[in-house]
Amino acid sequence: MPGIRIVHRTCLPPGEAWRRLTDWERHGAHVPLTRTTVETPPPTGVGTRFTARTGVGRITFDDPMEVGLWRPPSGGRAGMVRLVKCGRVVLGWAEIEVRPLEGGGAEVLWREDLRVRGLGRPFDPLVAAAGRLVFGRALVHLLRT
Template sequence: MARFELTRRSPLPPADCWARLTAWPRHGDRVPFTRVSVVRGTGRQPGDVILARTALGPLGFDDPMELVALAEPAHCRLAKRGRVVRGSAELRIRAAGTGSEVVWAEELRITGLPRLFDPAVALAGRLVFGRVLDHLLATAPATR
């Protein structure tokens, strides 16, 4: 399983970071060919499902993620339950000085891809999700 963890400091308070990180559709803003939506619930309760659909023309796959743990505004854990992407994602936020520290951790398994490629998957994850995290935490006002 490919594993990676990203840590960012933000001048925003934890509640603002939380609002930005859980504005699920915005996650797709920086992932190529991907749209993110809440397909079950509000995206704010355990059991809710967020779907990342990655497609280029007629070719694509779904990455459904069930929200399995939530402690607003400090922690959420998502279980990746797709046919292509399996694993988990965890978002943690804590106060740090006058702002916050945000940690995004993932464990990914790509169906059919040998474990030999886990380092490359982790590197790609750090690059792609680092862009997403930076975008979400940018200090311009968040929109939902």
């Protein structure tokens, strides 16, 4: 599985960065050709399920995910959410960690182990590069807006 690791610093306080990064429906607005739908009622927590549907017309695939760990930042402690990908096409997991920075702001660490069914190991570098590009762009936009 290709590993993806993105680190980004923001002036936002950790709680606000967390709020923006865990607003799952907003993710679709920043990933090309993707719409995200939350399938469980609020609030978000362990067991929350949502699906990112990517594609055009009939050529689409779903990336269903479930929150496996939910620990918002609090009292100077880092926050962590772990998403388990449970679809037929996209497999693996993602973690988003939001750490407070001394003097203000936050550092975000986004990690993914991602596998696309049907693509063998020779495609791992391509999948990782595409993931870093797409998720890095989404991360910046989610924190900016």
